[in-house]
Amino acid sequence: xxxxxxxxxxxxxxxxxxxxxxxxxxxxxxxxxxxxxxxxxxxxxxxxxxxxxxxxxxxxxxxxxxxxxxxxxxxxxxxxxxxxxxxxxxxxxxxxxxxxxxxxxxxxxxxxxxxxxxxxxxxxxxxxxxxxxxxxxxxxxxxxxxxxxxxxxxxxxxxxxxxxxxxxxxxxxxxxxxxxxxxxxxxxxxxxxxxxxxxxx
Numbered sequence: 782x783x784x785x786x787x788x789x790x791x792x793x794x795x796x797x798x799x800x801x802x803x804x805x806x807x808x809x810x811x812x813x814x815x816x817x818x819x820x821x822x823x824x825x826x827x828x829x830x831x832x833x834x835x836x837x838x839x840x841x842x843x844x845x846x847x848x849x850x851x852x853x854x855x856x857x858x859x860x861x862x863x864x865x866x867x868x869x870x871x872x873x874x875x876x877x878x879x880x881x882x883x884x885x886x887x888x889x890x891x892x893x894x895x896x897x898x899x900x901x902x903x904x905x906x907x908x909x910x911x912x913x914x915x916x917x918x919x920x921x922x923x924x925x926x927x928x929x930x931x932x933x934x935x936x937x938x939x940x941x942x943x944x945x946x947x948x949x950x951x952x953x954x955x956x957x958x959x960x961x962x963x964x965x966x967x968x969x970x971x972x973x974x975x976x977x978x979x980x981x982x
Contacts, residue, residue: 796908796916797879803909804831808839810880812849812860813873819852819859828884848872874945881944882920883909887977889940895927897955902974910973919947923969925958 794803807829812820815828822840826833840860843849848869851860862869877885882905890899903921904914920941924933930952937950957963 793911795911795913796905797875803880804829804835805839806876806880807831808836809843809848809872809876810884812840812843813862813869813876814881814884815861818861819854820861821857821859823857825860877944878946882940882946882948883975883977885940885943886920886922886937886948887979889936889943890922890924890933890977891979893924893928893932893936895929895932896924896979897927898925898958899923899977899979900925900969900974901977902969902972906975907973909975912973917946919949920944922948922950923974924950924952925955926952927954928952 794800794806796803797806800806808825808831811825811828820828822833822836825831825840826836829836840849840851844851844860847863848866849860850863851858853859862873866872883901886899886901890896900923901920902923903919904917905920908914908917922933922937922940930950933950933952937948941948953963953966958966960966
């Protein structure tokens with residue numbers, strides 16, 4: 782994995798107000814959208830940027846409700862989606878559309894030639910930052926670097942297919958990102974955005 786994700790702490794989940802907390806949404810995303818079926822609790826905590834004690838408490842509730850299953854393997858406790866849970870399909874779709882974009886974008890853009898910075902902005906980033914408003918129609922991604930627009934669009938399509946939402950990508954040069962006089966960049970920076978930490982391709 783070449784990217785890590787850090788979210789701002791918010792008082793309530795504006796992206797999914799029907800959930801108890803953003804932490805729960807991120808935990809569900811780390812479990813339900815994981816590439817492998819069994820996730821150690823420590824990995825879930827790291828992927829969701831949530832304290833391990835909170836993850837343990839939420840996982841206990843999810844196990845009790847039958848949403849996930851847990852088992853011990855040596856000292857580790859492994860958790861995975863309960864494929865027999867009747868609402869797993871719809872729940873996975875909801876979590877993918879709400880808390881899945883950051884991970885989907887990070888995975889889709891990993892290794893993109895010329896990528897220096899990867900920024901999520903627009904209404905989805907605003908909801909994740911706790912700004913009230915309607916559910917985002919799409920997810921906006923800003924690629925900073927020398928990547929081509931065509932390559933960025935291809936990666937955005939891949940991310941969109943994974944979360945079931947439209948993902949739009951724009952590319953700007955590092956010089957343009959640093960220029961205070963650029964109106965588009967200034968607008969992006971003036972509003973909530975999430976920067977994904979990306980490794981070198």
